[in-house]
Amino acid sequence: MARRLHPRLTQAFAKTLLWALTGLTLLILIFIIVNISIKGLPQVTLSFLSQDPTDMGRHGGIFSTIVSTVYITLLAIALASPLGVGTAIYLTEYTREGWATRIIRFGAECLAGVPSIILGLFGFVLFVMKLGFGWSILSGGLTLAIMILPIIIRTAEEAIKAVPQDYRQVCYSLGMSQWQTITRIVLPSALPGITTGIMLSVGRSLGETAVLLFTAGAALRAPTSLFDSGRTMAVHFYILAREGISMPNAYGTAAILMVSILLINLAAYSLMQRLLRRYS
């Protein structure tokens, strides 16, 4: 009969294995970041950023794709922020937990789980076809707004909940109305957290491809109106890489995308940490 291993020995074995797997995960992350940065960042020059792509992206820079990305992202944020923050205010300030909050939370959770290709299908049929917006900044921005709505709701709710209850009680004791309390005290105190949600949404938007390929299209010219098609950086990178148009330009675009997303996420994270620390 095999002897049972000593518990301490099993523990040493288990711990070593778990730490090794954690190390492996970190190595994968480091590999991704270092690989893209080393191959990509040298491509990124001022002219790469400021020139339009020529010859399908084989030459030139990525300026027009930056313009499209900024327009679509701004539109999505402008649409989703009031909806998301409004939802968070309703959930935290106006109701007790009940069937209404449960339905609203359930909706936000499910929406967060809807894969981007489904959102792409939806945006394509509703905005591009039925409403006749075509492949455009408008269709892309509207669909993207739906995608980021759950992120904004979740972070805004967390931020508003972190504002101490005492603040509100002081407001009421001074005779302020609920509206005044929310706009003058609660929202300003929660602002860093709300900003965090918006920054995370910008990060998501920058990297999104499946949604935009079918709603904003892939036109390389910089858009001049809401109804123009526009190719975002992520879509541009996908086309460059998949069709093997230009590896250096693909790496350059990927590096800019990745570095900006990581920096935005990092800033968002530290902002939220600071907010949580202040109120706990």
Place this chain on the structure above:
Amino acid sequence: MDKGKFVERVFFLLALSSISSLVIITIFIFEEGLPLILHTGLKDFIFSTHWAPTKGYFGIGAMIVSSILVTLGAMVLGVPLGLACAIVLAEFSSERLRRLLKPTLELLAGIPSVVYGFLGVIWLVPLIRDHLGGPGLSLLAAAVILGIMILPTVISISIDALTAVPDVYRDGSIALGATEWQTVRRVVLPAASSGIITAIILGMGRAVGETMAVIMVAGNALKIPSSILDPVRTLTSNIALELGYAAGRHREALFATGIVLFIIIMILNFSATIITRRR
């Protein structure tokens, strides 16, 4: 109506935005895709593996099988790796290390899926082709890339589940003479099991729904794979590959593919919500 009541109504309407978006999405996807399923017959649509949309054959059986296999493969890699990270961070690492490592690992979530796909094509696909054989673009490549992509989901939800286990459980177990590892395995993990299952289910949802990375590394061939080195086409890639030029019945068939995907995702989300709520 006084002003306070009016403001409350406005916020209530804003709060309905997410659930109404969900309802509208559902309606539109079904409206576009359902006619084709009814026309082809649900059985033929789901079980037939003959997909030749220009000739009127709409069977997505092979893609359903591929999606399931790719997802299972991703879980085989992603769950042990993710769970290991979560256990180390929540149970074995110092407070300072955790505060450094947790956000670092969460950075993985920010890397766009096209970047994962790109690196898969550049590094992983040649590696598989040269050392294991086959075309390289394969079920295995897709599973590995997806396994990495679901890590942030699995890690962050599992960590939350583990840290939610009260410390008295650990203290009690240690006081009885158990080692740290015995405590984790016999006390903490069972106590956190519902949260960990939720993490795994949500990771599955991410894997099933991922599109761009899969298109780039899976090879997109239209048949049921006979080995993990065969190229496969998933439900998501089928939609994304053909939506650009599909028209008429063909386009309806892509929306019908979307319905199947949507139902799979909703079942996963529902189960995650139910398990979380039971806790």
